[in-house]
Structure formats: structure tokens, C-alpha cells
Amino acid sequence: LPSAACRERADCVCSVGMKLTWDINDPKLPQDMKQSDPFQEWTDGYVRYIYSDKNAQRHLSGWAMRNTNNHNCQILKKSCLGVVVCSRGCTLPDGSRLQLRPAICDKARQKQQKKLCPSCHAALELLPCRGHSGYPVTNFWRVDGKAIFFQAKGVHDHPRPESKSETEARRSSVKRRVSSPPFTPKRRLLEPQVHTNKQQQTLGPALLSCVEPADRISFMEPNFPQHYPAFQSPEAYYNPHNELGEAPPTLQKPANPRLYMSRPSYEFQGYLTSPSYPVTSDLCDPRSASYPLDQILEGGSAPLSSSSSFDPQTKPLAGWKELLKSSTPYSDNHHYYSAEYPCRYPSNPPGSPAALQTIITTTTKVSYQPCPKPPAALPSYQSCPKPPSGLPSYQPCAPPKQSGLPGCSSLLENASPSSYSTEVKVTDESGGVIKSLSFQPEPLQTKTERADGYDYRYAYPNTYRYDDY
DNA sequence: CTGTGCGGGGAAG
DNA sequence: CTTCCCCGCACAG
Numbered sequence: 001l002p003s004a005a006c007r008e009r010a011d012c013v014c015s016v017g018m019k020l021t022w023d024i025n026d027p028k029l030p031q032d033m034k035q036s037d038p039f040q041e042w043t044d045g046y047v048r049y050i051y052s053d054k055n056a057q058r059h060l061s062g063w064a065m066r067n068t069n070n071h072n073c074q075i076l077k078k079s080c081l082g083v084v085v086c087s088r089g090c091t092l093p094d095g096s097r098l099q100l101r102p103a104i105c106d107k108a109r110q111k112q113q114k115k116l117c118p119s120c121h122a123a124l125e126l127l128p129c130r131g132h133s134g135y136p137v138t139n140f141w142r143v144d145g146k147a148i149f150f151q152a153k154g155v156h157d158h159p160r161p162e163s164k165s166e167t168e169a170r171r172s173s174v175k176r177r178v179s180s181p182p183f184t185p186k187r188r189l190l191e192p193q194v195h196t197n198k199q200q201q202t203l204g205p206a207l208l209s210c211v212e213p214a215d216r217i218s219f220m221e222p223n224f225p226q227h228y229p230a231f232q233s234p235e236a237y238y239n240p241h242n243e244l245g246e247a248p249p250t251l252q253k254p255a256n257p258r259l260y261m262s263r264p265s266y267e268f269q270g271y272l273t274s275p276s277y278p279v280t281s282d283l284c285d286p287r288s289a290s291y292p293l294d295q296i297l298e299g300g301s302a303p304l305s306s307s308s309s310f311d312p313q314t315k316p317l318a319g320w321k322e323l324l325k326s327s328t329p330y331s332d333n334h335h336y337y338s339a340e341y342p343c344r345y346p347s348n349p350p351g352s353p354a355a356l357q358t359i360i361t362t363t364t365k366v367s368y369q370p371c372p373k374p375p376a377a378l379p380s381y382q383s384c385p386k387p388p389s390g391l392p393s394y395q396p397c398a399p400p401k402q403s404g405l406p407g408c409s410s411l412l413e414n415a416s417p418s419s420y421s422t423e424v425k426v427t428d429e430s431g432g433v434i435k436s437l438s439f440q441p442e443p444l445q446t447k448t449e450r451a452d453g454y455d456y457r458y459a460y461p462n463t464y465r466y467d468d469y
Numbered sequence: 470c471t472g473t474g475c476g477g478g479g480a481a482g
Numbered sequence: 483c484t485t486c487c488c489c490g491c492a493c494a495g
Binding site: 076104108171 | 475
């Protein structure tokens, strides 16, 4: 079974998924999950979860993730599209910034990019994600039994786009308003796009990357944004588990300048588009401007109140707003591409230990069994073709697995329990975790590598503090 | 129309 | 060989 690599991952302490040592590519994944992680809409960093949630079945994510063919029918791979922003980085009327969700469909995205900023009419710009060694952050989904294994690789180096639910909400609310167009519909949005040069990437000294899984802190925020509607329970967004298991790395291959630049004065406010975030560490967390867009985009001008799909709590805090305004986030163009964007997520909360963590993570190496097209040397039940049924299932493909694990209630044992570190006390949903999050038990840990040569050492300086504001 | 997933296939290492 | 990406397809909402 999973061996060396597995053991090396044993020290993960956090989510249910993390406490078990597995990699999405393992021939056999932990079975008989007694518990699963609450669904994470905004995963970030090198994390793993085991879900049993509906949202997970749909492979949802707050980030705009598109399907990527990895020629592996067992593992669904998705890569991040980044975020669409105003090329001028203008400020919306409410002080937030435009952070649109890139359309997943290629065609739709192209269309989308031809539109202009609803606020300043500048061109829109797609900020690609390069959080994983210069490539987009990737998410992997694999269904095994009842459990849905999720693994993410890379740290988003861009602000969050609108969540899917926000986007949908906006769309529908726009539709509802079509009949009564308040004022100047911006049909000019359809004018040809002026291309901006997105290539300017400032290179600089490769420094630490204070990349931090956003979720790690996001669960602390009192007023989580208005993503709920589409989902069942808000709690699901409060990640009780530590995602540090596989820490966001300082990549060795400086493929992504944005990630490596040091930036003393990170103006996180620039990304904090939703003024509704009180003073929590989440300030560091780029957010999407939801209701503002609702009003601005698509020619809408409905009063905030009409925006039924949004959470009332989202009203801006006056003072906070001012703060944001006063901070001239992007002075110019393309800030996203410059050195200012390295440490998007400010880091560990004060007191955070993880001063320096060297952790190994696997890359997107999905050298799992490619789906044998023809019924290769596999038993009959191993046909790759997915079941006609709705939800995706990567089941029976490569490794002959116990095909009839009905309730997935039997196998942790089969899977050589010894190889899994079970020691982690899984902090419970709400409270306890916070602590385990902010204070990673292992201040300095060094994992050793995987034999595959894909190990990356990641420095984890907790240099960044955001108490300056 | 858009999101989603599949799978072919090319480019690059 | 692997991993990345693009593309078109089919299907669903």
C-alpha cells in the first residue's frame, strides 16, 4: 500500500482528510470514513479533504475552476481560471473592487472579457491563476465509495472572484430586473476590448511566500459573505480544520513571479472588496464584491435592498469603508502582476507559530492509472466508462479495487491502518479548531521527500502581520 | 447560453 | 513517458 510517501504525510494535523495520510493518486484511499470534512468553498493552499457533501459531489468551488483533462477517469482535475478584474483597478462606488468570476466556458469567457469595466469602462482583464509552480491551482476530485476525496495543489495568487452562488444570484436578480431598467443600461459593455498588456511581470528576488490558505482564517469571520443561499448550511464554510497539513509552499521553481516577490507593504485592502469584513484576520483574504456588482453590472441599478439574494449582513461598515478608500490600492495598472502581489494572503495570525515549515507536497503528478480504454487486463468490473447515472464516479478504472464496498464501511482496516496517522485529534467543528488553526502545533517541521522527486520545500515565514491597519 | 465532464490530441519537458 | 493545455463534443439546467 501507500508506503513511504504515505508515512511522510502522516503528520498532517487538521481535517479529517488531512489526518489520514493519503494522496489523490494513491491506488487505495482510506476507507470507512467515519467522518468527513465540512465542505470548503474556498480552499486554498495544499489541502486535502474528505467530503460526503452534496456540494462536493458537484465538485463545486468558490474559485472559478474549469475542467482539465488529465486522462484519468478516476480523478477529476480542475484548474483555476483566476479572476476577472478591471484593468485599471478602479474602485467601485462602494469602495470595493471588481472581481468577476471568470466564465468557465471558454466561449463565454471570451465574451466576458470583451466587456468593459462597469465602473470606469476600462477593459476587463483576466488575472490568470499561477499559484502552483506558475500553473493554475489545481483541484482534484475522486470518488471512492461514499467518500469524495478532494485535494488541492497550489495557492491562489489572485483575489477571489465572486463565488458561484453570488454570480448566479446576480444573474438571476438581473433577469428579474430586466423589465424595469432604471438608468443607463451599459450596453457599451459590449464594445471591443482593448487589450492590455498582461505580460509585465516584474521579477524580483525570490522570497518567501507568505501564502496562506485562506480558509484557515476565513472560518473566523463573523459575517461570512453571502454565499450561503446556494448551499445548505453556513457552518459548512467555517472550516474547523487546519489546512496546514500540506503547507503552502515557497516554490522552488520561481515560475510565478507574483508569488515570490517580496512586498513589504502589501495592500491587502485592495483585494478586500467586501467592506463587510470586520476586523479579523480574514482581512487578508481577498474577497469578491458581490452586491456591488449586482447593482453595477449588467446595467442594474436596483437599490441594494432589492438584491434579494444577498445577505443583509453584508452591508458595508462605514468606517471600514473609509479605511479601504483611503488606501489607494492599485495605483496603476497591472498591479496584480507586479511585485505587489506576492503575499496575497497575509499570513499567520500573530502568534502563529509556523515560523518555518518545510513541507512536502506532491505536485499535480497524477500518475495514477490512466483509464484503460480497451478493457485492458482488468477484471470485468473495471470498465472505465462512467456509470450512466448522474454523479460522476471514477470508480472502477484502474486498480482492481474491492468492487462491492457497499457502505464503505469496512475498509480502513483493509487499507493497512498502520500507515495512517490516526493520532490527530480532530477538533470539532466550531470552536476548537480556531486554535489549532492559528497555532499550528508543529512550529517547525521537516518532512522528507517523496521518492518521486516532486517534493518541494516550502518556507513558511510568519513574517507578515496585518495589524498595521 | 452557460456549466460540466469527457476525451482526443498537440506541445513541452 | 508525463503533464500541461486547447479543442470539440454531449448533456443538463
